[in-house]
Amino acid sequence: MSERASSASKAPSKDGRRGLFARIALFVRQVVAELKKVVRPTRTELVRYTTVVLVFVAVIMAFVTGVDLAIGSFVGWVFGG
Numbered sequence: 001m002s003e004r005a006s007s008a009s010k011a012p013s014k015d016g017r018r019g020l021f022a023r024i025a026l027f028v029r030q031v032v033a034e035l036k037k038v039v040r041p042t043r044t045e046l047v048r049y050t051t052v053v054l055v056f057v058a059v060i061m062a063f064v065t066g067v068d069l070a071i072g073s074f075v076g077w078v079f080g081g
Helices: 003-010 021-038 043-080
Strands: none
Touching: none
């Protein structure tokens, strides 16, 4: 087998695109490689992050509730409700 024939089988086809299954295989290999880079948080970090998110959501809910009540009271005062 000539060197040209062996390199041609690994190279993309004439139009510069790989076959469907080759692209899927490449995608899966890239996904696995990226997942190997993931660093999972420790239990302490996970609890801390969850607490921060829940407190932040509670603060935003309180703010939106306050703004809603203020606007509702203002509209009721303006339109005599």
